[in-house]
Amino acid sequence: MKKTLIQGATLVNEGKEWQADVLIEHDRIVKIDKHITPLNTHHIIDAHGLYLLPGMIDDQVHFREPGLTHKGSIASESRAAAAGGITSYMEMPNVNPATTTVAALEAKFDIAKQTSLANYSFYLGATESNIDEIKALDPAKHCGVKVFMGASTGDLLVEHPQVLDDIFSSSPALIVTHCESSPIIAENLSRLRQLKKEITISDHPVIRDERACYASSSYAVDLAKKYQSNLHVLHISTAKELELFSKGSVSGKNITSEACVHHLWFTEDDYNTKGNLIKCNPSVKSSADNAALFEALNDGRIDIIATDHAPHTLAEKQTDYLTSPAGLPLVESALLSLFDHVANNLMSLVQVVEKTAHNPAIRYKIDGRGFIREGYFADLVLVNPKGKTLSLHNNARYHCKWTPFDGHTFSAKIVGTWINGYQVFDGQNIVEHQAAAQRLAFNH
Template sequence: MKTLIRNAHLVNQGQILQQDLLIENGRIARIDAEISADDNTKVIDAKGKYLLPGMIDDQVHFREPGFPNKGNIGSESRACVAGGITSFMEMPNVNPQTTTLEALEDKYALAATKAVANFSFYLGATNDNLEVIKALDPHQACGVKTFMGASTGNMLVDNIQTLEGIFANSPTLITTHCEDSPMINALEAQAREKYGEDVPMELHGEIRSREACYKSSSLAISLAKQFGSKLHVLHLTTAEELDQFEPPKSLEDLKNTNVTAEVCVHHLYFNDEYYPRLGSQIKCNPAVKKRSDQEALIAAVNDNRISIIATDHAPHTWDEKQNTYFKAPAGVPLVQHALLSLLEHYHNGIFSLEKIVEKTSHAVAERYQVKERGYLREGYHADLVLVDLDSPYTVTKENILYHCNWSPFEGHQFQSRIAATWVNGQLMWDGQNLVSDKLGERLAFTRD
């Protein structure tokens, strides 16, 4: 069965055009002003709605294997497609950690049986697995994740010789979490001395300080420049860090750019004024900081110093989040509502639809060299999301699909809704329900 989406406003490559789009055999077969349908074609009239390439989220934590009480590849990928995310790249701090090639392939095998969105995984760096990183096939992982700030297990890479080895030898894109742990540890000790266990959550942005972020990201950038590495700095949070980045020459040149930056949806949406109401619900690392930082991040998206918008989706149980400051874990579940939160910025006149698509689809495909995804193009995989900008959607406990079953957006009414999501041409979300359990595909890359 072919699918013809008629009369949609297609948002693609800096343009919005009312066109028809035909899906056949999982691919975009044709895009034209008017396409006729035969008897084997399902026709969807999308008049008044906007058709986007599905979001490619390059930073998620799905908690599997190892933490089934928090989330799993099946549950969180279902939340992805309900939110218009058709592909994800998942992080290595699970149990066992994804720090060997065997663990990496085990994860792909697991996802092939559970993920309803397309998938790729990072190989994690440690202080002692440099030889594993050197042996990595560039097509085998989306990137090498290097925690230059605190992480779980032994994944904090704080040995300068190891860092130099990673930046000199990584066969693929290096992505970094940049915070300086000794600086943070000292501030935590000061807070504990003053408040004991009852540190106010609104101090999180001061404890995970802007100085700690800058010190670490500047080190990563200096290493990338020293060794000519391809570096992507994840989840920026401060105005000061932005001065280290320049816009790429063009969208297509992202794959050749040495240093790029990313921001996450929650750092664009929240600021420290939300801590009194949401508390640990928005506790994340690096931390949500000041309104002035939020405004600077938004400006950097618009002037292209920031190339990619992602989620850093990181679920924890509600009970875990109710603990005191030091015991409440850092991380926020976001994939189901990420695109909706960005569309709020559109409604508020902050981001254009074209800019949202560029940062969530086009730029991810270019930076990671994802094969035949991220655009509305004939011959590309039909990873699509249809959005209704004029249909409000309220987040409730009943419609949250995360395994942890909570969201910092619970009770919030968004001005838009996800009307439909297709993954590889298969309708997965019809605007109300998941309508297929067809599995996603392993992402392929066009790398040398």
């Protein structure tokens, strides 16, 4: 691998923007300076007028392998992620069979080692009977344990109070939670069925409402406080839940929260045009909830922005509301959607980098990633802020071949992605490198 010199980029890193050159050698950043004299051994990238960011670290994706590869695979979705500027991801256990043993967890690492283009880690799924598997997790090797504290599929729903106490009191790894109350959801659906002949997508935020989210997330936070657990609450979607989290820097927090790009982009008004394409759990809710999420991003109550990328086939999505599965494919457009928010003055570019790269690296204690620093892995994304990107179903790189952003032109364009020093996306095409991806390591 040649040494790569990225010249004249505007670096966005650690709270500031400045112009500099970046020299990559093998898998690391070896020098950052205002001017680095190029050598004939350097592969030179002219990045004047472009932003250079640390690659996005997505702490929540569903890549559907094993068992659900008609929707997506580690190979297909990691390539879409790389094209979207995501250089590392952490993938969820609700595959088939569910990832509920350390042996099954390690089998997914083996698949990723062969097929992933982006750096990877995988969560163990909690059940009501696998506490010994949870206790066997190695926090230096495994990103965490996923607890579905609400409606789920298969045996991944955990509701028994004693089991939850056991998990929160004894997990050696970070606990991440999906928080929605199944009894409240069932109650809301039953009430609607008495009132209406037909339940439609517009009822989704009524069925999976603020009360269902808050009842579950407040329970998780109470457990974490009781047992001094390390808790990260995923995909916050309501203003009410934000009162559970503290403002300020992610450093030193035991309880943190995440917002997802679709809850920052869509509101319940979009169900009229998008229908089941934006059906997700937790549901997309009101414009007031959306505005509250941005306020919480600004004051630090929300620490991380992720995708919850969850592809389904278009045929599955085009069934009636109650049978249509929940989830959206998002990794290819996530970072671009945040650039639109910057253009609309809803957040700053420094905040985008903080929430998508720095904070995930800090919260998960990821070794050597999440920052543009000498000695760190060269996981980088180059963005043209004046480029345009038209998102269409037929140009989506996902295996499912559709996007919830169909027809939208983003204000920026990703023109390069580097993973461990390899350029894996050149702005138009995926560049295959078998050795590019690495298993994430954690400083525990």
